[in-house]
Amino acid sequence: MKSKKLIIAAMFIASAVRGGAQSLPYQNPNLTAEQRAEDLLKRLTLEEKTRLMMNGSPAIPRLGIPQFEWWNEALHGIGRNGFATVYPITTCMAASWDETLLEQVFTTVSDEARVKAQQAKRNGEIKRYQSLSFWTPNINIFRDPRWGRGQETYGEDPYLTEKMGIAVVRGLQGPDDAKYRKLLACAKHFAVHSGPEWNRHSFNIENLPARDLWETYLPAFKALVQKAGVAEVMCAYQRIDGEPCCGNTRYEQQILRDEWGFKGMIVSDCGAIGDFWQKGKHEVSKDAASASAKAVLSGTDVECGANYKRLPEAVKAGYVNEADIDICVKRLLKARFELGDFDADELVEWTKIPESIVACEAHKKLALDMARKGTVLLQNKNGLLPVDRKATEKIVVMGPNANDSVMMWGNYSGYPTRTITILQGIRRKAGNVKYIQGCQLTKNEVENSRYSMIKSPDGQKGMKATYWNNTNMEGEPVTTAYMREPINLSNGGATVFAPGVNLEKFSARYEGLFTPDQDETLTLSIGCDDKARVILDGDTVINRWKSRQRIDYQQVKRNFKAGKTYTIQIDYVQENDMAAIQFDLTKKTTPTKEQLLAETGDAETVIFVGGISPRLEGEEMKVDEPGFRGGDRVSIELPQVQRDLMAMLHEAGKKVIFVNCSGGAMGLVPESQHCDAIIQAWYGGEQGGDAVADIIFGDYNPSGKLPITFYKSADQLPDFEDYRMAGRTYRYFHGEPLFPFGHGLSYSTFSYGSPKYDIKNGILTIDITNTGTRDGEDVAQVYIRNTADPDGPIKTLREYKRVALKAGECGNVSIELPRERFEVWDTKTNTMRVVPGTYEIMVGNSSADNSLKKIKVKIK
Structure with missing residues (x-):
């Protein structure tokens, strides 16, 4: 209470200063x-x-300095601060190759941020994630697909990352001519x-x-x-x-x-x-x-x-x-x-943004637009896609990611007011198509969660969470919350469990009531670091009440009777370092090959939604799954259980559409053989399910392009800890990728003519024709190579342009390519500069050599 009184006192003094005569220079907004x-x-x-x-910068009442929090998150929408619009994960937005749309996205993000900051100010206390400094964008180079945080970046190319990063900053900070930064x-x-x-x-x-x-x-x-x-x-x-x-x-x-x-x-x-x-x-x-x-x-x-x-x-x-x-x-x-943090609200234009814009329909529409543009069609054998709506009765949806809403959010996310899963998106287009889970991400098991049947003691959906900033569950709780999804929390990346809760040395209690609708044996699963215990109807059924115990997972099966109400209580204590807790109540089975084929019946097409998940890849995680270490991946191949299942479906004569969800590149060699079509859906955000369905059924003509190379396997890569670029990314990789940087198919086809370059004016022109039967968009990509530098990049992106063409239309496209775009590493001076000489200019719709038209020019 003392802290809150000091904050209110500081706000009072600051308000008095703002409202009265400006007696001190720092209080004068005209300076x-x-x-x-x-x-x-x-x-x-x-x-x-x-x-x-x-x-966490406290108020200083004697000078009227208000409280401020430097740490806030907005990787792909406002993060960790209540309801907000959740846009697709960053690699998906990079795959749009559309910095104009990206700036629009982050303009809406900054709108929502300003509203939430005003709400916190009115409440008299600014907690973490509630202020005006946002630690984004992540512009690190995604040099190796094994990196779990690569999903937060804009890909492997420096120039694409630069263009996207600039758009993010402009959207967040507002116009340069504004009096105050947004x-x-x-x-x-x-x-x-x-x-x-x-x-x-x-x-x-x-x-x-x-x-x-x-x-x-x-x-x-x-x-x-x-x-x-x-x-x-x-x-x-x-x-x-x-x-x-x-x-x-x-x-x-x-x-x-x-x-x-x-x-x-x-x-x-x-x-x-x-x-x-x-x-x-x-x-x-x-x-x-x-x-x-x-x-x-x-x-x-x-x-x-x-x-x-x-x-x-x-x-x-x-x-x-x-x-x-x-x-x-x-x-x-x-x-x-x-x-404008020290000035009256009436002076700061950004304080007037209406609260109604948070998670509004216009922002959801923008999230859908971005998910559509960022979803990449990797493969489409014999034109299987788009699927004819009339044939939907012959379709089955399968796979562990099809109906997972949390997976769609990616990491560092906010909380959407609604999420359209890929299964829901398909059903919104095609009716109530059959769904078979088939397997988990890495295990030949099916777990059907019963968590949605749990209610809090006060009748809310999910379990009630109570937090104390001590390890004894004593005194006044610091906050309460409702866990409406199966519990999955950690302090990886210095993330708090809820606003106001310590990173370390805190305790929590989760309480719920479960009333099953049938007799069945269910599994209670807990994973935690440090202490936890699960109490069912007063009996401790899982006891991990030991100090400083590393993260581990325990399960227990219990029989439940229909109609009886059971109390579930989870006590948790965090003492030092890592904090993590996961809990779910599930029905677990192991389906056989014969059972799965029987379930698919006479379906001709299976849409298999698989891949991995932010639960497996991310920042400094502890994941007890083979193939993952610390949030990174040991290999880039799809988990074997998914590979086996799709191979089985292929051998059974099914047409397989594989929708891959991941934050980075996957080694999909068997899948390219067993699947007729492959869609890279990333973690598509709250509207990602509709975006995938729009592409599957042809309501949107795909145009996304890969911002990273999809290798065949990690065997093609140098050691993960080797930061040299040799052998990495399309710029230095001499092997054959599975899908190259810049790759992405459309339901249209595009033909590129011979490029022409006006050196004097720095303009590249090229004829591009939509040779297909549908209107569509393509991304013209311009690469250069210094022909006198054998140790330099094979090619390097220097410009790109989205081009929309109607079916049969030919467009003469102009792309600015000024002299400074030819800046390269000068081995003689060890500097980046424009080195006079002969350069090869390559233009096409991917980085693959066979898709590029080439000319040579001399730069003085």
Whole structure:
């Protein structure tokens, strides 16, 4: 209560100051943000400055400084802050190759963010995920498909990532000519980061070739700083050449600030400063005070964590001067003034956005548009797709992802007001087609959840969750919530279980009432780290009440009688490090081949919806499944049980349409043989089910293009921990991919003429003809190669353009390709520049050589 009173007092003082005479310079909205920050800085004590430098920045009532939270998420929609529009996962949006649409998406995201920030302000307390600084976009290069967080990126290509990242920043931060910034966007993770997840707190990248650094890993960051004016950059966990990224003077000071002129803020990844000194991690500092000093001196302005509490001690010890801290504090104050955080709402245009826009129908329509454009048709043998609606009685839907709504959300998601699963999308088009689960993602089992039959003690859907910020379930709960889906929570990526709940040292109780409608034997399943127990009708049926126990899974079967009401209680305690809990109540069976074929009956076509799931791939996860490690994948092949099932269906004479759900590339060699059609659906967001159905039944002509290479297997790749680009991505991979970067089929066909290049005006022109019978869109992709550089990329994307053509129409397409697009690595000067010489220009609708038309030009 004391904390809330201080917040309200600060808001009262700030309101009084805003409403009265402007007596101090920092209170004057007519001064620049720079001038106001300079004035306010002088009035702060060292302890107050320190508090402002941590992600949960408390109010300072004596100066009218309101509370602020730097840590908010908006990877593909507002994350972890109640209901919001959930757009497709990032790789899906990258597959649209449509930065104009992407900027529209993130303009709606910033609208919803401003509304939620206003709601939190009115409530008198701003919790995590409720403020105006958003740690997105992730512009790391998806260099290896095994990386579980690759789904958060815009693919493997630096230029496509740059274009998409700029669009995100512009959508979030608002127009350049606005008086106040709409939000603060953040380019992450700087620099050279793309897994592995299991060792990122101790991993050191050594001897990275300068070419790879400047040609692949840094261009998107430079572009977002210099072209988009991104407000924040987040430093990564790992070390580069022995120095942690968040304490790396070369990267933060010399490159980011001195060479690129970045004037914004650098924020740490969550817990990254603690990695400097904690045993078993980087261990480059002796304690929190010296680690904090190292980070500040390198230029890290805000810490996500609690080490910066020791900065006063670091000053006293002589590790850092207060003047060094002032540099950081001035930057963060300036950013808050640019948001209008200290000014009256009537002065800030973004505070007037109506609450009705949150998760509104217009935003849902945009989510559908993006899911349609980002869904990629990989294979379509004999034109099986689109499916004739008249033949829907001969269709069966099968597969573990068909009716999974949570899978559709991807990671770092918000909570949609409704989700259209792929099964629901198909049924909305084709009626009540039959569904057979067939298997789980990795096991030859079928689990039918009974969780939807559980109600809370007060009659709400699902189980009631009560949280305490202690490990004893004592005192006043910090919050309550309702778990309407089977419980699946973790603090991976420093994620709290619910707003206001600690990351560590907390406890929870989940309560529900279950009334079965038939007699049956069901399985209660629990997975957790640290303590948990499952209590059924007062009896403890699963007991994991041991301290510091690693994540593990236990199950117990019990007989249930129809009509009887059973009480289910789960107690959970988190003590240190990893926090995780999963719970479900299921009916488990193992179907035989004969049973599955009997269930499919005389169906001619099976739509198999499989792949993997955010439950298996993601950020620093603990997954007890073969083929997965720490959120990453050990191999990229589809789980064997799914392979076997589709092979069985093929051998039985069924036509198989495989809808693959994953955040990254999959090795689908057998599937390309056993399946007539393959659709890459990614994690399609709340409207993804309708998008897939629209494509299957021909209501939308697919146009998505892969932003990553689909290899045949991980055997084609170098070691995961090798950050050199040799042998990776379409730019350096000399093998034969299964599906190349830029690939994506349509129900139309497109023919490309010979390109012409006007060197003087920097314009490329090419005739493109829709040779099909349907109107459609294609993405014209322009690649270049420096013919005098045998060690350079095989080809590298330098521009692209979406082209809409009616059936039979020929369009003369103009694409801007100015001289600066020919910037490459100069081996003589070890710099990126336009090297005069002969270049090959390649134009087509994928990166595959046989789809490209080529010309050579001389650049002076």
